[in-house]
Amino acid sequence: MSDTPTAHPELLAWIDDVAALTTPDRIVWCDGSTEEWTRITDELVASGTLVRLDPGRRPNSFWARTDPTDVARVEERTFICSTDPDDAGPTNNWMAPDEMKATMTRLYRGCMRGRTMYVVPFCMGPLDAPNPMFGVELTDSPYVVASMRIMTRMGSAVLDAMGAGATFVPALHSVGAPLAPGEADVAWPCNDTKYISHFPQTREIWSYGSGYGGNSLLGKKCYALRIASVAARDEGWLAEHMLIMKLTSPEGQVRYIAGAFPSACGKTNLAMLEPTIAGWTVETIGDDIAWMRFGADGRLWATNPEFGLFGVAPGTDRRTNPNAMRTLSRGNSIFTNVALTDDGDIWWEGMGEPPAHLTDWRGQDWTPGAATPSSHPNSRFCTPIGQCPVLAPEYDDPRGVPIDAILFGGRRATTIPLVTEARDWVHGVYLGATLSSETTAAAAGRVGVVRRDPMAMLPFIGYHAGDYFQHWIDMAKGATGDAEKLPKVFYVNWFRRADDGRFLWPGFGENSRVLKWIAERLDGRGDAVETPIGRVPTASALDLTGLDVDKADVEAVLRVDRAEWEAELPKVTEWFAKFGDKLPAVLWAELDALRARLRDS
Numbered sequence: 272m273s274d275t276p277t278a279h280p281e282l283l284a285w286i287d288d289v290a291a292l293t294t295p296d297r298i299v300w301c302d303g304s305t306e307e308w309t310r311i312t313d314e315l316v317a318s319g320t321l322v323r324l325d326p327g328r329r330p331n332s333f334w335a336r337t338d339p340t341d342v343a344r345v346e347e348r349t350f351i352c353s354t355d356p357d358d359a360g361p362t363n364n365w366m367a368p369d370e371m372k373a374t375m376t377r378l379y380r381g382c383m384r385g386r387t388m389y390v391v392p393f394c395m396g397p398l399d400a401p402n403p404m405f406g407v408e409l410t411d412s413p414y415v416v417a418s419m420r421i422m423t424r425m426g427s428a429v430l431d432a433m434g435a436g437a438t439f440v441p442a443l444h445s446v447g448a449p450l451a452p453g454e455a456d457v458a459w460p461c462n463d464t465k466y467i468s469h470f471p472q473t474r475e476i477w478s479y480g481s482g483y484g485g486n487s488l489l490g491k492k493c494y495a496l497r498i499a500s501v502a503a504r505d506e507g508w509l510a511e512h513m514l515i516m517k518l519t520s521p522e523g524q525v526r527y528i529a530g531a532f533p534s535a536c537g538k539t540n541l542a543m544l545e546p547t548i549a550g551w552t553v554e555t556i557g558d559d560i561a562w563m564r565f566g567a568d569g570r571l572w573a574t575n576p577e578f579g580l581f582g583v584a585p586g587t588d589r590r591t592n593p594n595a596m597r598t599l600s601r602g603n604s605i606f607t608n609v610a611l612t613d614d615g616d617i618w619w620e621g622m623g624e625p626p627a628h629l630t631d632w633r634g635q636d637w638t639p640g641a642a643t644p645s646s647h648p649n650s651r652f653c654t655p656i657g658q659c660p661v662l663a664p665e666y667d668d669p670r671g672v673p674i675d676a677i678l679f680g681g682r683r684a685t686t687i688p689l690v691t692e693a694r695d696w697v698h699g700v701y702l703g704a705t706l707s708s709e710t711t712a713a714a715a716g717r718v719g720v721v722r723r724d725p726m727a728m729l730p731f732i733g734y735h736a737g738d739y740f741q742h743w744i745d746m747a748k749g750a751t752g753d754a755e756k757l758p759k760v761f762y763v764n765w766f767r768r769a770d771d772g773r774f775l776w777p778g779f780g781e782n783s784r785v786l787k788w789i790a791e792r793l794d795g796r797g798d799a800v801e802t803p804i805g806r807v808p809t810a811s812a813l814d815l816t817g818l819d820v821d822k823a824d825v826e827a828v829l830r831v832d833r834a835e836w837e838a839e840l841p842k843v844t845e846w847f848a849k850f851g852d853k854l855p856a857v858l859w860a861e862l863d864a865l866r867a868r869l870r871d872s
């Protein structure tokens with residue numbers, strides 16, 4: 272190829288191969304510039320994929336509607352293509368790499384006809400990291416290009432840093448909708464046939480048929496979690512589905528906390544919460560993904576590999592997440608599958624009183640009281656993290672931040688107390704491995720069913736989950752072999768309900784009260800009772816100053832109910848049995864010990 276902005280031979284050869292297979296009309300190298308963003312978003316407005324919002328309220332921001340069949344990650348179409356099916360394990364779909372490549376090569380043949388193939392060089396994490404994590408996405412979706420510019424460090428600077436020899440993850444994406452000569456395009460091209468495929472041994476990603484979120488923005492779930500988790504296993508680190516926050520006490524003591532929660536369980540809200548207790552501050556480092564590596568000091572240091580926020584919109588408002596609203600008000604954002612107001616703004620369920628008329632996510636007229644919500648429950652905002660008013664300055668530090676505590680949390684109406692402290696690292700791994708949550712709209716499928724979601728990574732572990740648990744246990748050997756330097760683990764549940772269905776805990780900013788107790792525990796203070804499931808705060812150990820909440824509710828949200836826990840035991844046995852020989856024996860031992868403690872309680 273002449274006239275290319277790189278001399279990287281493998282990159283050029285790969286692009287040649289893909290172009291020969293997919294036959295795009297043209298190839299565009301993305302430089303990441305403002306001019307390029309303007310050109311691409313103008314084109315997307317002209318083609319009807321994007322609608323420009325009122326620049327007075329939402330500068331440089333856009334509204335997108337997807338095809339109604341392309342609205343979430345498609346877990347049943349997501350594959351881990353290891354040579355040995357046993358390396359994918361029971362929690363992933365598997366197909367042999369050769370077979371998947373043959374199948375997808377047939378689909379890719381001619382699939383970019385009539386379209387532009389964009390070359391998107393990107394870097395997960397800071398470009399000045401000692402070992403920058405490069406990727407290149409080839410995509411025929413300009414919506415993906417615009418979104419990748421928000422979500423990753425992308426463009427010429429990345430290509431320059433790659434030079435002619437850097438290793439990169441090749442990530443191929445097509446919406447699977449070639450155009451015949453003269454054929455008019457649709458606003459959201461996609462294909463009923465979808466594959467989101469990962470080749471962990473060769474560190475490649477092939478995606479076909481979907482233009483949506485985690486299916487198409489391949490730096491995010493595909494690279495930074497599924498492929499990176501495999502690299503992390505091989506190299507002794509962790510690639511996790513976790514927020515990262517900086518918590519500062521009134522005395523100025525800083526604690527860094529990582530938290531794993533399944534999709535649509537409030538990670539973004541927690542990552543930028545406004546504490547309701549005096550003198551405490553929270554600053555954001557990440558809301559979705561944490562890469563944690565050992566520092567020379569033997570501690571785990573976390574970085575956020577992303578550059579933007581891809582948050583669930585419904586439920587986000589001034590009360591639940593004022594800092595997200597401020598981030599969005601600075602513009603430069605893409606809103607997908609929310610509702611459009613008549614004056615060129617966006618609206619979604621949870622954002623106060625609905626306007627008298629909206630255009631809903633399907634493009635239909637919508638008025639308050641309509642039978643269906645105006646916004647899809649998995650509608651999203653995509654916005655630069657640099658606009659977050661409480662972004663911690665450490666966000667850009669390639670060393671990351673030393674993690675003091677790891678939270679595991681799910682959405683459970685019963686059983687799980689507001690907060691529980693693990694006894695030690697292995698007990699913490701047990702809590703993560705048995706994490707469970709009611710399903711949400713973040714993935715296609717039924718909502719509200721309790722499923723195990725280990726470390727909130729069920730859809731994102733790029734290998735056998737039993738090996739993944741072992742890897743977590745092995746982290747205790749650490750860089751220095753000093754397990755005392757590992758983060759302390761806590762299990763939280765903001766979603767426990769009373770018998771009448773009410774939430775027992777107000778959530779959101781009030782979760783700072785739980786963070787305060789965690790900080791006190793890290794200092795060796797804070798009252799806790801030993802229970803069969805771990806250490807739980809006494810009702811008086813939580814700072815409830817100024818909180819209008821029933822004492823009985825606080826007791827109920829902290830209660831360890833023996834009958835409820837005994838009902839969990841067979842479910843955990845069944846869950847662990849899925850992993851056969853690969854389930855670490857120490858986790859069976861944890862289950863046995865829990866059973867014994869419950870019996871004796």
Ligand code: PEP
Binds near residue numbers: 492
């Ligand atoms: C996504 O679907 O693209 C995504 C960001 O994932 P999650 O469901 O974890 O929010």
Ligand code: MN
Binds near residue numbers: 512533534559
């Ligand atoms: Mn997520």
Ligand code: NA
Binds near residue numbers: 713
């Ligand atoms: Na999703």
